[in-house]
Amino acid sequence: MPIYLYLDRRTFIHRLHPTVKILAVVAIFWSVYWVDNPLWLLPLGVLLMAGAQLTRAWPNFYSLRWLFVLLVFATTLTWTIFYRQGKPLLHLGPLFVSRASLEYGLGRGIKLAELLATSVLFLSTTKVEEFAFGLGELGVPYRVGFAITLAFRLVPLFIDSALTVVQAQSLRGYDFDSGSLITRVRRYVPVTVPVFMGALRKANNMAMALEARGFGYGTRPTSHVHYEIRPLDILTLIGVILLGAAYFLIYYTGHGAIAPG
Amino acid sequence: MNATNVKTALPSEGAKDLAALAEPADAVALEDVSFTYRSAGRPALAEVCFTQRAGEMIGIMGASGAGKSSLVKCLNAIIPGFEHGHFRGVVQIHGRAVKDVTVGQMAPIVGMVFQDFEAQLFSTNVAHEVAFAMEQIGLPPDEIRRRLEPALAAVGLAGFADRDPTSLSGGEKQRLAIASVLALRPSVIALDEPTTDLDPEGRAEVFALIRKLRETGISLIVVEHETEEMRECDRIVVLRDAQIIIDQPPDRVLSDAALLAGCGIRPPGLNQALWALGIDAHARSVDEAEALIRRSFPSLPPLEWAADQSSSAPECISSDGGSAPALVEVENITHVYGGTVRALDQVSLTINEGDFVAIIGQNGSGKTTLAKHIAGLLKPASGRVKLAGRDRASMRPVEAASLVGYVFQNPDHQIFAGTVGEEVAFGPRNFGLPASEIERRCERVLKAVGLESMRDRDPFLLGRGERQRLAVASILVLEPRLLILDEPTTGLDYPQQRRMMELIGELNRTGTAIVIITHTPWLVAEYARRAILMRKGRKLFDGAVRDLFSREDLLASAAFRVPEVTQLARRFGVSALTAAELAAALRGSR
Numbered sequence: 001m002p003i004y005l006y007l008d009r010r011t012f013i014h015r016l017h018p019t020v021k022i023l024a025v026v027a028i029f030w031s032v033y034w035v036d037n038p039l040w041l042l043p044l045g046v047l048l049m050a051g052a053q054l055t056r057a058w059p060n061f062y063s064l065r066w067l068f069v070l071l072v073f074a075t076t077l078t079w080t081i082f083y084r085q086g087k088p089l090l091h092l093g094p095l096f097v098s099r100a101s102l103e104y105g106l107g108r109g110i111k112l113a114e115l116l117a118t119s120v121l122f123l124s125t126t127k128v129e130e131f132a133f134g135l136g137e138l139g140v141p142y143r144v145g146f147a148i149t150l151a152f153r154l155v156p157l158f159i160d161s162a163l164t165v166v167q168a169q170s171l172r173g174y175d176f177d178s179g180s181l182i183t184r185v186r187r188y189v190p191v192t193v194p195v196f197m198g199a200l201r202k203a204n205n206m207a208m209a210l211e212a213r214g215f216g217y218g219t220r221p222t223s224h225v226h227y228e229i230r231p232l233d234i235l236t237l238i239g240v241i242l243l244g245a246a247y248f249l250i251y252y253t254g255h256g257a258i259a260p261g
Numbered sequence: 262m263n264a265t266n267v268k269t270a271l272p273s274e275g276a277k278d279l280a281a282l283a284e285p286a287d288a289v290a291l292e293d294v295s296f297t298y299r300s301a302g303r304p305a306l307a308e309v310c311f312t313q314r315a316g317e318m319i320g321i322m323g324a325s326g327a328g329k330s331s332l333v334k335c336l337n338a339i340i341p342g343f344e345h346g347h348f349r350g351v352v353q354i355h356g357r358a359v360k361d362v363t364v365g366q367m368a369p370i371v372g373m374v375f376q377d378f379e380a381q382l383f384s385t386n387v388a389h390e391v392a393f394a395m396e397q398i399g400l401p402p403d404e405i406r407r408r409l410e411p412a413l414a415a416v417g418l419a420g421f422a423d424r425d426p427t428s429l430s431g432g433e434k435q436r437l438a439i440a441s442v443l444a445l446r447p448s449v450i451a452l453d454e455p456t457t458d459l460d461p462e463g464r465a466e467v468f469a470l471i472r473k474l475r476e477t478g479i480s481l482i483v484v485e486h487e488t489e490e491m492r493e494c495d496r497i498v499v500l501r502d503a504q505i506i507i508d509q510p511p512d513r514v515l516s517d518a519a520l521l522a523g524c525g526i527r528p529p530g531l532n533q534a535l536w537a538l539g540i541d542a543h544a545r546s547v548d549e550a551e552a553l554i555r556r557s558f559p560s561l562p563p564l565e566w567a568a569d570q571s572s573s574a575p576e577c578i579s580s581d582g583g584s585a586p587a588l589v590e591v592e593n594i595t596h597v598y599g600g601t602v603r604a605l606d607q608v609s610l611t612i613n614e615g616d617f618v619a620i621i622g623q624n625g626s627g628k629t630t631l632a633k634h635i636a637g638l639l640k641p642a643s644g645r646v647k648l649a650g651r652d653r654a655s656m657r658p659v660e661a662a663s664l665v666g667y668v669f670q671n672p673d674h675q676i677f678a679g680t681v682g683e684e685v686a687f688g689p690r691n692f693g694l695p696a697s698e699i700e701r702r703c704e705r706v707l708k709a710v711g712l713e714s715m716r717d718r719d720p721f722l723l724g725r726g727e728r729q730r731l732a733v734a735s736i737l738v739l740e741p742r743l744l745i746l747d748e749p750t751t752g753l754d755y756p757q758q759r760r761m762m763e764l765i766g767e768l769n770r771t772g773t774a775i776v777i778i779t780h781t782p783w784l785v786a787e788y789a790r791r792a793i794l795m796r797k798g799r800k801l802f803d804g805a806v807r808d809l810f811s812r813e814d815l816l817a818s819a820a821f822r823v824p825e826v827t828q829l830a831r832r833f834g835v836s837a838l839t840a841a842e843l844a845a846a847l848r849g850s851r
């Protein structure tokens with residue numbers, strides 16, 4: 001299970017200032033938020049694909065391909081069924097499909113895929129330490145930034161221990177796929193208890209090791225790596241601000257919505 | 262590793278500042294230190310007094326729960342700053358009382374390295390990891406960059422700056438943890454069982470580093486179970502029941518058989534051999550032990566003749582007889598991780614009824630993967646596993662469980678129930694055995710592992726050794742004909758290790774075939790009959806333990822050490838795996 005998506009390359013996106021990258025992510029999220037129409041979501045998709053091409057991040061997208069497919073498919077399907085507007089193309093009992101509901105559903109699916117793609121792109125090009133540094137520059141307290149770093153560190157450890165626990169219990173005839181809902185929930189106990197106890201112990205060890213390495217020393221921590229704001233960073237920043245403004249304008253003028261019909 | 266780098270990395274400014282302030286040369290002084298953990302009924306430390314002169318290397322030994330970790334944790338205020346409880350007494354580092362400080366503030370003065378190396382690394386690359394502590398104490402970025410490379414060079418990780426710590430071996434991870442501590446230039450470094458979770462190669466790396474650090478004049482405190490590593494200390498401090506029993510140079514401590522037995526410490530193998538021959542002495546090396554024996558037994562043949570003998574005819578015992586029926590047949594198993602890494606490459610082997618097999622090899626050599634294939638926990642990329650003549654893949658779980666049981670390394674990966682009895686009954690219940698049968702089995706198994714009086718206790722309140730035996734019981738209750746145990750003695754002290762191995766030996770005598778994965782040479786020598794040596798996913802050796810220990814070339818290539826007793830025996834042309842065997846052979850040839 002790859003939790004660190006970071007790819008060690010030297011592309012211009014990799015070398016952008018972490019704060020600029022965080023702001024770019026915010027700008028893309030913002031742009032995605034304002035429009036529902038798949039047509040207007042398309043340019044963002046192209047932009048993200050260009051980003052993936054530029055950073056050669058396709059392997060990460062490939063390894064997460066099922067997540068993308070599932071996300072787009074499930075969301076499109078759900079929203080197509082529940083969005084009951086416009087002239088029905090198909091109306092069979094509770095089933096209702098119109099051009100508008102199709103567009104809306106597809107839009108929702110693409111939106112989610114774009115949010116995910118933005119995150120994947122960000123994590124493929126940014127170390128968690130850079131992420132924490134960028135957050136610090138934006139005024140986020142050091143401990144919050146560090147907690148994020150630590151979360152990335154802990155998740156794979158927990159997944160690992162959960163897999164081991166499942167293996168260990170399966171050899172004792174443990175099978176949580178059978179029985180009624182209540183017996184199933186109770187059947188999770190043999191996995192959740194060891195994982196939870198192990199997590200507590202690990203967290204305690206980690207906290208101890210952290211403090212022994214000076215965490216909570218009292219002064220404001222320094223950073224041995226320093227990121228300069230370069231002309232390319234400023235250009236990128238202007239670019240993403242314009243992008244955000246443009247998408248707000250599209251929404252404001254009513255172009256981003258789905259035409260009922 | 263570069264000696265000049267070590268020098269530039271280590272002279273500790275902090276130490277000099279502190280030393281200037283304090284007249285006494287003691288790096289560490291504990292006066293009447295007592296501590297009781299909040300949840301505990303009895304003290305972890307009781308009026309402990311202890312001093313360490315600057316530059317000394319002190320070994321701390323004792324059984325589990327004797328107070329070793331607690332003592333070390335007092336040095337950097339983890340006790341009482343992090344661990345809560347009742348604390349009394351004075352701890353001084355270079356004459357300065359450790360009082361009203363946080364653990365973090367102690368970091369530049371006392372460095373601490375822990376057993377759990379996974380939990381000590383927080384970063385995505387090695388440079389960030391080493392910089393972390395320096396950033397925390399607010400060193401200027403220029404200074405941090407200046408210290409980075411020397412610190413890495415000092416632990417032999419020069420050029421690793423951009424590596425991902427998760428891609429390092431266990432020994433490298435632990436050395437990285439040491440580098441990140443070194444970068445702060447503390448005057449005292451305490452290492453709390455730094456090699457317990459490492460393979461023999463990792464252990465050797467870390468102890469070689471400790472020796473190097475010692476030459477730089479840093480004060481070192483090492484908590485360790487294995488006596489062989491402790492012979493080089495200036496002093497050994499032995500704890501028992503929260504108190505210091507003895508604080509003397511190694512020759513005094515390690516030559517006192519009664520003391521070691523009373524404190525749950527395994528005597529060094531060489532000393533065991535000397536004592537078995539009636540020589541009351543302490544040997545620091547195989548050479549010394551040989552000289553001592555030759556002095557007491559002048560009639561023994563000289564070395565040249567002996568060397569001849571050993572090369573021509575090592576005494577050999579056939580491994581498994583070959584006549585016993587096959588229980589497990591592994592046929593050309595290949596296992597591939599992540600699409601590319603071959604964890605197992607065309608491995609075949611047979612395990613017979615009644616076997617006692619040790620699988621050895623470095624971490625990452627495929628030991629656990631092989632064992633998991635035998636247990637049917639993994640699906641091979643190619644090849645197959647047969648249990649009692651039938652394909653493992655076609656068996657129902659309940660059938661397989663009655664043939665092969667697997668005890669995981671960490672008992673805490675499977676313990677969840679409210680009582681010991683419930684924990685043991687979990688497996689048979691899952692397989693739908695009748696209540697009377699479950700009761701009969703639980704009773705028998707709890708008795709076998711010596712937990713019959715603890716049936717209604719909460720498993721989480723048991724000690725590590727007891728939890729390990731409970732884990733064995735909860736698999737044993739399924740009555741498998743083969744029991745696989747992954748490192749059953751890791752994290753146990755000597756009496757607990759003995760008890761666990763005696764239990765496994767008894768199971769084997771009563772008909773259960775045993776496969777253990779282990780890193781401990783003496784344990785292989787004393788208990789296993791057959792050994793399988795793995796390297797890089799391939800089976801390098803499969804035969805009698807005695808034969809394996811005469812193949813030093815093979816063992817060296819897998820970084821596995823021959824027990825010192827066996828090395829000593831070879832000097833006399835004898836093939837012996839234990840002190841008793843050696844003594845018997847020498848007495849016989851006299």
